[in-house]
Amino acid sequence: ANNPLSYKSIRRSLRGLPRFKKHNAKALDNALYTLRKKNLIHQEAAQWVVTTAGKKYIAKKQDSLTQFVFNFPKDAPKNLLVMFDIPEEKKGEREWFRWQLKRANYIMIQKSVWIGPSPLPKEFLKYIETIGLKDLIKTFKLARDYQKIKSVSK
Numbered sequence: 001a002n003n004p005l006s007y008k009s010i011r012r013s014l015r016g017l018p019r020f021k022k023h024n025a026k027a028l029d030n031a032l033y034t035l036r037k038k039n040l041i042h043q044e045a046a047q048w049v050v051t052t053a054g055k056k057y058i059a060k061k062q063d064s065l066t067q068f069v070f071n072f073p074k075d076a077p078k079n080l081l082v083m084f085d086i087p088e089e090k091k092g093e094r095e096w097f098r099w100q101l102k103r104a105n106y107i108m109i110q111k112s113v114w115i116g117p118s119p120l121p122k123e124f125l126k127y128i129e130t131i132g133l134k135d136l137i138k139t140f141k142l143a144r145d146y147q148k149i150k151s152v153s154k
Contacts, residue, residue, distance in 0.1 A: 061092075068124045070104035072117040078107065078146035080118035084137040093131055100124070107146070115146045 032048070035041045040054035050058070082101065086094035101108075106116030118141060128134055 066127060068100060068103070068121060068127070070100075070121065070124075072105055074105060076105070076117035078105075078115050078117055079142045079144070080116055080120070081140040081142060082106065082114045082116070082137065083140070084112050084133070086112075086133060086136050090132070090136075093133055097128075097133065097137075115142075 032041070035054070036043075038053075038057075039051055040057055041048050041050055043049070084094075084097065086097065098108075098111075098114075101114045101116065104116055104120070106114040108114050118139075120139070125134075128137065
């Protein structure tokens with residue numbers, strides 16, 4: 001495997017890629033196979049090229065990195081119940097949404113039921129609509145703060 005003339009070394013150099021010390025060649029092959037199978041890349045001459053579908057995929061992934069600033073104080077009343085049912089096809093959006101709720105100091109009651117401060121910022125709600133989650137998320141304003149409800153029930 002250390003011999004630069006070995007079969008795998010030649011395959012790697014034909015790809016135009018350097019030797020990856022921390023990455024297994026099989027893992028690289030699998031990643032390239034998956035990207036090609038999904039029509040995100042194709043091979044032209046001796047190099048890999050990102051397809052139009054690949055460029056759209058990259059743009060979507062970059063867009064999914066959109067972060068929001070929530071200016072809720074740590075002790076803000078938790079009076080908004082957020083429930084959602086985001087399908088497996090939108091797994092990335094679902095994980096992004098959970099991460100944003102955590103950043104807004106929301107508490108997870110169940111994986112798809114969270115409670116936290118209100119109101120959610122308008123730009124956040126607009127973005128949720130843009131990425132197609134609006135109809136998958138329901139919010140309910142509580143009559144009392146969640147912490148007060150817990151202390152009354154004890």
